[in-house]
Amino acid sequence: MRHQNTTDHGTTAVNRLAGMRRRVVGSIAGLAGTMFLAGCATNAPQDTFQPKGPNAKIIDDLQKPVFAVAGIIGVFVTVVVIIAVFKFRDKGQPIPHQSHGNPALEITLTIIPALILTVVGVFTFRTVFDLAKTSDTEMIINVTGQQWWWEYDYPVQNEYGITQPIITSGQLVIPAGTKVLLRQTSRDVIHSYWIPALNGKRDAVPGRVHLNRIEADKPGIYAGQCTEFCGLSHANMRMEAVALSKADFAKWVANQLKPYASPAENTLAKEGETVFMNQCIRCHQVNGMKRADGTPVIAAPDENMVSGAAPNLSHLMSRNTFAGATFDLLNKSCREDVWGAESESFGAKYLGGVSEDCLNQTDLRGWLRNAPAMKPMYANPALLTSSGGKYRGMPNLGLTESDIEKLVAYLLTLK
């Protein structure tokens, strides 16, 4: 009886073990299958294997053969190991003859990887130097990272019609087919700028200027993501590069240089301008805005923000995103219309900006109502001791629905 029980217990344990093994193997196979199928995704704007510019192409030209060589070697080694494990597993056979040392084999197995690595090294160095070249730069844009958005400023470059500096955020606008040099730095912590379709990643480090060249073959929008962990909303620190044809880029520049136009009197937008001056101007600059007495309105983000800066909202509605490119200013259908446009028609659609019909009212109003609820930020006034009372991100301003209504009307005028 006792023997019978012991046998039963043993059988149960073996069955459990077999079941567990099946579950583990099933899970691994499922995970591997999911990862494999993920590679087939068509809507993958941050796919590193789809270069859309010469710099990304250089990287792609290097990584594909290296990946192929490494893959062949990896598969070969794995197969040999598996064969060795199964074919020579312990089946009770006598231990085979043991030999120690085979100089010819060891030298061969050292030289072959060394040669492979040397070849890979030569091409890698060549790629690194090609990507570090700046002598052929055609356009300069200063890029400054901070928690959790990117600022772009365009120094005066008369050949592109940039007769005054342009400052924007969220979307980096460049002329297609132009070698653009980004001069990257950071105002607070280390960030990393990466638009996979246009180039590899490059850190933005406080106190330093790092150079990063990008170029887009065709007009279109290219998505990217901060790739250096930079705090609470690192995952929401996105960026988009917008490439326009040279003619369209000139139009964009001309629009950015248009002087500020205050909304007409006795309109909702005019009331919104007053709300903006009372609330938003503490951090957000709108170039050209003046008070009733004619004095320029200068924002003071340095007094309120840890980074000392907040996005300049001049011509906000010429961008398609806000809040560090986390949210779309365009509603879904209009966004798809722009993102899905062919190269030829893309510029016109993008330059159309954000109209009232296309505005993503839900997210913009939600943001104005309570920004920290939409994007994690250190913006709780009760928890700012360690930052000397300064915010990291936009706080909840406690705006009334009426104020929000007015502000939305005003922001829509910032074309």
Added chain:
Amino acid sequence: MVRRVRAEIGSAMFSTGSKYFFGITFLGAVSFAIYMLLIGESAIGATALFGLVGATGLLTALVLSTRDGSKDEEGVAASTAAPTASILPLIGAIGATLLLVGTITSPVVTLFGIVALLAAIVEWAVLSWSERASSDAAFNASLRKRLLNPIEFPVIAAVGLGVIIISFAQITLAIDKSVGAIAFIVLGSLVLAVGVLFSVRPSLKRGLVIGICVVGALGIVAAGIAGAGVGIREELVHAKEEGHYMHQECGAEKSKYFDKLPLEGVSATSSVDTHIDLIDGKLVASVQGIAGDQKTITIPRSNATNIVFRNMSDGEYRLVASLGSKMVTTDVKEDVVQCTQLIPQGSEQMLTLNIPKPAEAGKPFTLTVPGLTGQSIEVIVP
């Protein structure tokens, strides 16, 4: 011998209770140190940990001195003798007073109080324990010395050296610079002479040697106290009040203080945004990543931007950054100006600009060199 004494000390001193409390005290002290380093002294946790260290330290001392309250025969025999008169309780009381006074006056006073209190507790506990270690007073005294002398001698030497150094400092701060040089040449010569005397006359009486050293040290300390009483010399008082070594004077002429001993080289190379070169009387900017000489540079607002000024012209020049103006009071505006020191040909110096706001329309920021007309670099902050 050493092993025997270690064993004696170990077995006689560290009773079961004392090990426990000593462990908690040590752990508390380490936690306190880590807490201070990582979180800071203002947090309530630091106060709590310090309290724990103080309390368990006191218990450790009590348990050590009473040997867990055990009544072994030797201890009983030893305890029948009257304890030696000691100044340690008085030092401990002064330390406690300083600690309390320091909490409302200065952290330095508190620090002195803590040091005095801890030293008195340790010394008194070991003295008390050693006096009851055995019935042999001489052995007890030797036990105390073996335990404490390795700590006492270096600490006393360090403190003594510190006092001498502070005294020297007080003397040099009080007397005139030229007199100070002569005084210390004389003093140095005296030290050398006395040293030579000691070495060539090893047979000198020990009392005489000690006497000369003590008189010398007391003389320096007395002079230091006198110097502290007189106060630092007038020139330094003015320097401190006016801050004129830090106050930037950005004109073409040489500033008496700000331009004294100018830095002539910059070690940072990787964090430089722009080089401003003065070549044959012409000012040009070379910006990282931009080919060719520039007359305009664009830098982001609210961000430290390093600019290196290189003087490649004959003569001494400085770079001046005119960064607009700021409101000092509601009605008064003040020009914001930053500059390098006056540097000779072939030298370079860094200027770090951090401009929080864009320039007002029509008034761009500029980099200029005083004394050179028609040469400037425009700084644009978008």
